[in-house]
Amino acid sequence: MHRYAFLLLFASLVLTACDSDDTADEAEPLAVETVNSIEADPATIPPGGGRPVATGRYTLYSLEDGRVVLSSSEADPAVRERDSVSTAWDVGFRSTTVIFNGGSSGPGNAAATILAEAFDDVTEAPATLLADGNNQCPEIQGFGGVRPGPPLAVCTGSGNGWYNYDPAANVVSPRAGRTIVFRTADEQLFGKMRILSYYQGNPSAPTSDNASRYYTFEYVLQPDGSREF
Amino acid sequence: MRCLLLSLLLCGVTLAQDTGPFKPVQLDTTITYDAVVVTATRTAKELVDVAVPTAVVTAEQIQAQGATRLGQVLETIPGLQLFDDHGSGLQVQGFSPDYTLILIDGEPIIGRTAGTLDLDRVTVQGVERVEVVRGPSSSLYGSEALAGVVNIITRQARQGVRGSFGAQTGSFGRSDLTGEVEAATDRFGARLLLNRFGSNGYDLTPDVFGQTAPSFSDYTVDFRGTAELNNRVDFSLGVRGTREDQSNFFALTEGGERTTFDSEGKRLDWSVHPEMNVQLSNTYRLNTTLYAAGYETETRYRRQSDGDLYFSDDFDQRLLRAESQLNAVWSPKHLSIVGGGVTQERLLGDRYGTGDDAPQASQFFAFAQHEWLASKFFEANVSARIDAHDDYDTRFSPKFAVLVRPMDRLRLRASVGSGFKAPAFRQLYLSFTNAVAGYSVFGVTRIQDGIERLDREGQINEVYLPLDLFGSIEAETSVAYNAGFTFEPFSWMSLRTDVFYNDVENLIETQPVAQKSNGAFVFGYFNIAKLYTRGIETEVTTTPFSGLTAAVGYQFLQARDRDIVRQIEEGIIFGRDLNGRDSRLSLSDYGGLFGRSPHSATMRLTYQPARQDLTVSLRGRWRSRYGYRDLDGNAFANRDDEFVPAYAIFDMTASKRFALTGTTSLDVQAGVDNIFDITRPTLVPSMPGRRLFAGLRVSL
Numbered sequence: 001m002h003r004y005a006f007l008l009l010f011a012s013l014v015l016t017a018c019d020s021d022d023t024a025d026e027a028e029p030l031a032v033e034t035v036n037s038i039e040a041d042p043a044t045i046p047p048g049g050g051r052p053v054a055t056g057r058y059t060l061y062s063l064e065d066g067r068v069v070l071s072s073s074e075a076d077p078a079v080r081e082r083d084s085v086s087t088a089w090d091v092g093f094r095s096t097t098v099i100f101n102g103g104s105s106g107p108g109n110a111a112a113t114i115l116a117e118a119f120d121d122v123t124e125a126p127a128t129l130l131a132d133g134n135n136q137c138p139e140i141q142g143f144g145g146v147r148p149g150p151p152l153a154v155c156t157g158s159g160n161g162w163y164n165y166d167p168a169a170n171v172v173s174p175r176a177g178r179t180i181v182f183r184t185a186d187e188q189l190f191g192k193m194r195i196l197s198y199y200q201g202n203p204s205a206p207t208s209d210n211a212s213r214y215y216t217f218e219y220v221l222q223p224d225g226s227r228e229f
Numbered sequence: 230m231r232c233l234l235l236s237l238l239l240c241g242v243t244l245a246q247d248t249g250p251f252k253p254v255q256l257d258t259t260i261t262y263d264a265v266v267v268t269a270t271r272t273a274k275e276l277v278d279v280a281v282p283t284a285v286v287t288a289e290q291i292q293a294q295g296a297t298r299l300g301q302v303l304e305t306i307p308g309l310q311l312f313d314d315h316g317s318g319l320q321v322q323g324f325s326p327d328y329t330l331i332l333i334d335g336e337p338i339i340g341r342t343a344g345t346l347d348l349d350r351v352t353v354q355g356v357e358r359v360e361v362v363r364g365p366s367s368s369l370y371g372s373e374a375l376a377g378v379v380n381i382i383t384r385q386a387r388q389g390v391r392g393s394f395g396a397q398t399g400s401f402g403r404s405d406l407t408g409e410v411e412a413a414t415d416r417f418g419a420r421l422l423l424n425r426f427g428s429n430g431y432d433l434t435p436d437v438f439g440q441t442a443p444s445f446s447d448y449t450v451d452f453r454g455t456a457e458l459n460n461r462v463d464f465s466l467g468v469r470g471t472r473e474d475q476s477n478f479f480a481l482t483e484g485g486e487r488t489t490f491d492s493e494g495k496r497l498d499w500s501v502h503p504e505m506n507v508q509l510s511n512t513y514r515l516n517t518t519l520y521a522a523g524y525e526t527e528t529r530y531r532r533q534s535d536g537d538l539y540f541s542d543d544f545d546q547r548l549l550r551a552e553s554q555l556n557a558v559w560s561p562k563h564l565s566i567v568g569g570g571v572t573q574e575r576l577l578g579d580r581y582g583t584g585d586d587a588p589q590a591s592q593f594f595a596f597a598q599h600e601w602l603a604s605k606f607f608e609a610n611v612s613a614r615i616d617a618h619d620d621y622d623t624r625f626s627p628k629f630a631v632l633v634r635p636m637d638r639l640r641l642r643a644s645v646g647s648g649f650k651a652p653a654f655r656q657l658y659l660s661f662t663n664a665v666a667g668y669s670v671f672g673v674t675r676i677q678d679g680i681e682r683l684d685r686e687g688q689i690n691e692v693y694l695p696l697d698l699f700g701s702i703e704a705e706t707s708v709a710y711n712a713g714f715t716f717e718p719f720s721w722m723s724l725r726t727d728v729f730y731n732d733v734e735n736l737i738e739t740q741p742v743a744q745k746s747n748g749a750f751v752f753g754y755f756n757i758a759k760l761y762t763r764g765i766e767t768e769v770t771t772t773p774f775s776g777l778t779a780a781v782g783y784q785f786l787q788a789r790d791r792d793i794v795r796q797i798e799e800g801i802i803f804g805r806d807l808n809g810r811d812s813r814l815s816l817s818d819y820g821g822l823f824g825r826s827p828h829s830a831t832m833r834l835t836y837q838p839a840r841q842d843l844t845v846s847l848r849g850r851w852r853s854r855y856g857y858r859d860l861d862g863n864a865f866a867n868r869d870d871e872f873v874p875a876y877a878i879f880d881m882t883a884s885k886r887f888a889l890t891g892t893t894s895l896d897v898q899a900g901v902d903n904i905f906d907i908t909r910p911t912l913v914p915s916m917p918g919r920r921l922f923a924g925l926r927v928s929l
Contacts (some may be wrong), residue, residue: 020829043747053667053747116801118811148590157741164862167739168823175862177803177811196809205860205870 011167030220030229033066037214038201040093041072055212060089063191063221064184087186093183093215096163096172096198098154103131104180105152108185112153114161115179119218122179125190125227129153129183154180162195170208172198193219267335268360268380270598270610271566272556273371280630280642282363282608282711282727282766288384291353293835293846295882295900295924297397297426299331300348302359303379303783305848307782307831308766309361312824313915316347322363322729323762323825325374328650330366332380334467336502337373339548340524344653350471350498351713352449353396354407357384357420363766364711364729365648368612368628371594375648375707376731383453386411386418393878397898399922402429402444416457424449430477431917433910438480438489441914445475460508467502478533488532490539495527513557518549545577546654554595562602569595576654579681588658588674592618608632616649620674622655622703624649638717642727645711648706656702656737656754666747670739673702676753680743683751692743703756707733713766725862726767735761759791760822776838782831788822793865804868805861820856820866826875828853842886851877855927857912875914879904896926 038061043054060070060083064222070083072094083089087108092099101108111129115122130153137149149155158165162174162180174195181192196202196218200211222229258493264276269283278369284306296302300317303309310320318326327344330337331351338346344665353359359381398404404427411420427446434441449471473496480489498521506893507515523546530540552570559565566908571651572592577583598612628646635641652673655661659672660679671679683689713727736758741750764786771779796802797819803811804818829852836845846911856866868870882900889895899922906919 056746116803118803118813120810159864164859165865166859166864169858171858171861173862175803176805177801177813178862194811205858 016042021218030222032220034196034218034219035061035066036217037197037202038068038214039200040201040215041095042211042213054095056094058084058092058094059099059215060084060092062088063090063182063193064187064189065217090182091193095213096127096161096165097152097156098180098195099132100153100160100182103153105131106185109188110183110185112180112182114154115181116177117179118177119179119194121190121217122181122192123191123228125181125183125229128216129181163198171206172175172212173206174198184221187225189221189225190229191219191221191225192229198214215220255625264358264790266360268332268378269362269366269602270612271335271554271568272564272598272600276634277640277715278608280608280632281366281644282642282713282729284361284363286361287357288357290835291356292896293361293837293844293882293884294370294880295397295884295898296353297361298349299351299353299379299381300408302353303348303361303660305831305833305852306361307768307780308363308764308784308829310826310852311348311915313913314345314824315342315584316345317349317915319348319379319510320824321361321377321733323786323822324731325765327653328373328376328648329380330370330373332370332378333469333500334383334502335380336500336518336520336550337548338498338500338525339522339546340498340752341653350447350473350496351381352405352407352424352426352451353381354405354424354449355384355409355420355451357382361595363727364644365626365646365731367648368614368623368646369596369598369625371596371614371616371624371626372649372651372704375650375733383451384420385453385455386413386420388415389670391892393926395896395924395926397922397924400920401431401917402427403920403922404428405924413455418453418455420453422449422451424451433908433914433917439478441910442917443475443477443492443494445473447471447473462508463506465504465506467500467504469502470497470499472497477719480928488534490530491533493527493529494533494611496525498522498524512559513555516554516556518550518552518554520548520552522548522773529701542579542618543577543623544579544581546590547575549573559675559703564600564602565598567595567597569593576658581654582659582660588654590619590657592616606634616651618651620651620702622701624704624706640715641712643712643713644709646709648707648709648731651704652702653735653753655670667745667747668752669749670752673754676742676751680751683745687747688747689751690744690746693741702737702754703735705733705735705756707731707739721772723770724767725770726765728763728765730763731761733762736760760789761791762786762788762825776836778833778835778837780831780833784829786821786825786827786829787817788821788825790865793819793863802863803861804863806868807870814863814867818867820872823856823858823866826852826855844884846882846884847879848877848881849877873909876907876909877905878902878916892929894928896924896928898924898926 026191038059040053040059041057057072059072062069069089074080085107089101099105100110100112102110111131113129132152135151135153137151137155149157149160155161162178163174165172178193179192183190195215197216198212199206200214202216203210220229264285265273266276266279266283266285267273269281271278276283286302291302303319304311309370312318312320312326319329321329325344329345343635362378366378370378392410395407406425409422425448430440430442430444432440452468454466475494477492480487502520504518509515518770525545528542550570550572552568554566557565574590576588581588585782594614594616596614601609610630612635615625617623626647626649630644633641655672657672657674659670660675662669709731711729713724717723735756737754737878738757739752740755742753743751745751764784766784768782797814797816800813802814805811806815832849834847854872856871857873858871859865860871880902881904884896884898902920903918908916908918
């Protein structure tokens with residue numbers, strides 16, 4: 001009896017594996033994980049007043065484990081050294097800069113690209129994902145010359161990557177229809193993410209009075225190693 | 230100036246009669262009163278014969294409205310909008326206030342904050358008329374005349390000795406007191422005006438500490454004098470001074486601690502404007518003008534708890550100009566002007582430098598215009614100007630305009646011209662670090678030194694551009710096309726329609742040029758953006774029966790950034806709805822530049838029954854919604870909560886004149902502005918809600 005049941009289960013697995021269309025239809029949609037307001041080196045006003053200061057440190061996050069590996073508020077150099085050279089983290093945030101653990105940013109194998117597609121419409125990772133350091137980012141045009149953007153997988157600068165900066169309102173808004181497709185650092189799983197807010201508490205209409213450099217984002221991770229999600 | 234121009238016009242007409250072939254068209258003037266305007270061509274010309282879109286508001290209309298400040302007058306003109314940004318600025322053909330030149334008797338009012346010249350600074354007492362030319366006039370006026378020109382023509386003293394006193398008071402403690410004395414003979418004239426304008430301010434957001442608009446008092450002294458030495462030479466002198474004191478209070482939360490402050494602002498602006506006209510011969514007339522103007526502001530924030538000074542900012546701008554204009558009437562068909570001059574400007578201020586660091590700049594300019602009145606059917610006007618400045622590249626601005634009269638009741642206008650706006654002071658000379666947010670901004674002439682200094686202080690993390698690439702900037706430039714017609718199908722009806730298209734390049738924007746060690750950026754100014762504005766403007770004026778005039782105006786406007794249009798067409802621009810769903814946007818979702826309503830309308834109803842000395846004026850203006858912020862990261866307004874909702878404002882004024890004795894009269898007036906009490910507390914802070922007012926004027 002047990003043996004038959006096992007066979008039946010095996011057969012059904014083989015059958016379903018043969019017909020990938022059916023699998024897709026029947027598979028549970030992948031869960032969308034939401035990460036709320038993790039800090040990314042928020043600026044602080046030193047005791048006694050004066051201009052705000054930031055530390056220049058990244059917050060490192062593991063998309064595989066769904067946890068902060070190293071917070072930008074962690075100041076101990078030994079801890080920072082240990083964690084940043086590990087492959088435990090996948091994505092890092094500092095101010096408006098987003099890095100992935102690979103290439104020029106870390107020892108992992110993470111890579112990413114940003115697509116001009118709605119999050120829900122991205123169902124497959126593109127063939128080419130870039131490690132940090134290998135991208136060509138838009139040049140910033142000035143008179144008589146241009147400056148090359150840092151060659152991160154997610155380009156920096158307003159309107160170049162994941163955000164737009166409104167100088168009049170002094171507000172950073174995540175760009176609608178920009179989906180970051182990534183590969184994780186360690187297990188090299190594919191997934192997609194989009195950033196929802198740069199302000200603490202994910203306010204619906206942030207102003208420059210809201211505390212900034214707090215990322216709220218959502219992502220989907222395909223645990224089976226395939227490119228589809 | 231007006232004397233000269235009028236006599237020039239008369240001169241032309243006289244010649245015309247002498248030589249025969251050309252006679253000015255005599256229009257039915259039931260509506261189209263034969264107003265003479267000077268702004269569009271720098272010569273006197275009948276309004277109906279001007280080949281570029283021009284609007285005029287007369288003193289009579291200003292009085293019927295009960296208007297006291299320039300903004301109130303301009304917002305009644307179809308197609309013009311007021312725009313709140315560091316004061317009440319003027320939007321013409323979809324351009325920000327920076328792009329419209331504002332003149333008094335042909336010379337510029339100076340002093341702009343973030344590009345806005347606050348229209349509430351300017352009283353309309355003592356004004357003969359206000360002329361507004363839409364479309365670029367840089368070919369005659371140079372910088373800033375890119376979107377249009379507003380020219381306030383002051384009134385000259387009338388014959389005899391006269392005096393008047395007027396007072397208006399109303400809601401929000403707003404009051405206006407005006408005293409005027411004037412005396413004139415055939416050859417000499419003088420008029421002195423004193424005006425006090427004040428308000429208690431108002432508070433649209435009572436839960437926020439501090440008033441929406443500050444309380445203030447504003448004093449203006451204005452003198453206009455004329456002297457005719459002989460038949461050939463006359464002089465005029467204009468002197469104006471304005472002083473304003475305002476006070477408000479506000480609170481800041483810093484490091485979790487709330488502190489309250491008093492804020493005080495002082496403003497002093499003045500101008501001296503002597504002018505000489507010499508009739509050199511029957512052909513030539515020479516006009517020479519000197520102009521000096523100053524604009525000073527003082528801002529102070531003091532902690533309420535101990536009175537300690539928390540913030541202070543001083544600004545001091547001076548302008549000196551000498552210019553000459555030679556008018557030549559070659560024949561009844563050919564009129565020319567040539568002119569040129571020099572401008573010197575100096576700035577002192579906490580953000581610009583003092584002493585040897587104070588920025589100074591010189592500018593030379595020359596312009597010429599030729600008018601060819603070919604026939605009753607056709608006129609052409611070509612003009613051009615060169616502006617050479619110390620700190621930006623030389624500009625050449627030509628313009629060409631034609632007027633065609635296929636029949637007596639129809640006039641067709643078309644013009645193409647280029648406009649430019651010089652880099653603003655901040656874009657050239659600013660040297661500023663925000664103490665709270667930590668970023669720095671440098672003008673083009675300051676950025677190299679500024680970054681090197683920050684670098685020596687160890688404040689620079691990374692410089693994005695090689696330093697030797699800084700240091701040059703171009704003016705913002707446009708090419709504009711205007712075309713339209715005025716048609717009078719009946720003696721009691723006039724229809725005007727104009728279409729416009731402005732193609733603008735080299736718009737100056739800030740870009741980060743370096744990153745500081747605190748993570749904040751250093752910003753510089755660069756010629757980057759391109760945009761266009763286009764639209765249709767139309768107005769119908771009718772006099773259905775004697776004493777009643779009704780006018781309705783409408784404007785359709787598109788003001789768009791070319792980069793955004795391109796990206797939308799490429800399909801890479803999305804919006805995010807309130808449920809967080811992203812979807813691709815099309816061009817129809819693009820709300821255009823912030824602050825621009827695609828649709829706007831005005832109406833005006835004036836009832837003035839004959840012989841009753843009564844005037845009733847009803848005015849309305851409506852604007853469709855306009856974008857003011859971006860929440861979904863596409864840099865423009867597309868979602869409902871990114872727009873200011875549409876609104877309509879109606880005003881009404883009734884005035885009655887009583888003749889007391891022979892020359893003495895009393896005007897009594899009452900009115901309501903914003904009858905339906907519309908407010909947009911945080912979005913349109915300049916709209917205080919319903920305002921009742923009453924006024925009196927005694928004329929001797």
